[in-house]
Amino acid sequence: GNSVTQMEGPVTLSEEAFLTINCTYTATGYPSLFWYVQYPGEGLQLLLKATKADDKGSNKGFEATYRKETTSFHLEKGSVQVSDSAVYFCALRVGDQGGKLIFGQGTELSVKP
Amino acid sequence: ETGVTQTPRHLVMGMTNKKSLKCEQHLGHNAMYWYKQSAKKPLELMFVYSLEERVENNSVPSRFSPECPNSSHLFLHLHTLQPEDSALYLCASSQEASIATQYFGPGTRLTVL
Numbered sequence: 079g080n081s082v083t084q085m086e087g088p089v090t091l092s093e094e095a096f097l098t099i100n101c102t103y104t105a106t107g108y109p110s111l112f113w114y115v116q117y118p119g120e121g122l123q124l125l126l127k128a129t130k131a132d133d134k135g136s137n138k139g140f141e142a143t144y145r146k147e148t149t150s151f152h153l154e155k156g157s158v159q160v161s162d163s164a165v166y167f168c169a170l171r172v173g174d175q176g177g178k179l180i181f182g183q184g185t186e187l188s189v190k191p
Numbered sequence: 192e193t194g195v196t197q198t199p200r201h202l203v204m205g206m207t208n209k210k211s212l213k214c215e216q217h218l219g220h221n222a223m224y225w226y227k228q229s230a231k232k233p234l235e236l237m238f239v240y241s242l243e244e245r246v247e248n249n250s251v252p253s254r255f256s257p258e259c260p261n262s263s264h265l266f267l268h269l270h271t272l273q274p275e276d277s278a279l280y281l282c283a284s285s286q287e288a289s290i291a292t293q294y295f296g297p298g299t300r301l302t303v304l
Contacts, residue, residue, distance in 0.1 A: 082233070114295075121195070121281055121295035122234075167234070178247065179293060181234040 080105045084168050084182035099153040099185045101168035109170040111151040116165045158189045195296035203302045212267040212299045214282030222288035223265040228279040241288040272303045
């Protein structure tokens with residue numbers, strides 16, 4: 079079946095540190111991959127996405143590359159800020175399953191000044 | 192109002208109560224979704240509506256009853272809930288169910304006593 083596995087949190091970093099949040103997936107077919115972010119008290123917001131192998135999604139300094147050979151979509155940012163503190167969700171969608179998004183369990187990031 | 196709105200933001204109810212959650216999208220989308228977000232668990236898709244017709248019911252107990260009167264509004268009617276149903280209920284919408292990006296509301300925090 080289809081599933082997403084993320085590294086467990088919480089992840090605590092100092093401001094300006096480098097961030098990596100690992101995400102690996104299992105999917106039948108050719109999924110699209112997503113990172114969503116959930117700030118405290120808010121709903122999920124799409125952060126970035128990639129729809130085919132070797133695509134790189136990027137937004138707000140975050141990047142993730144769709145790696146088919148390693149079935150991964152790791153999230154990276156070169157220099158985190160306190161305002162990046164949130165929960166990050168990796169997700170996939172397989173086209174033949176309609177709009178169903180399959181989420182990982184989320185990784186909480188806390189950035190300290 | 193812009194985006195996806197949900198009311199109420201917080202709800203406390205007893206197991207014998209009947210209540211409803213409301214979602215409204217102001218994006219002109221034609222697909223809407225209900226998700227359940229429980230602590231330490233991945234988001235679970237509950238229902239998908241496309242063009243006001245339910246296209247997916249993800250084995251959700253009958254004590255949850257969705258209603259989509261038009262493409263802008265989605266309700267989740269609740270009755271005889273259990274304490275384990277306490278969670279954050281998120282609504283989302285997209286242009287099309289199968290391929291488009293989903294946009295989320297802020298959620299309703301439900302507590303069942």
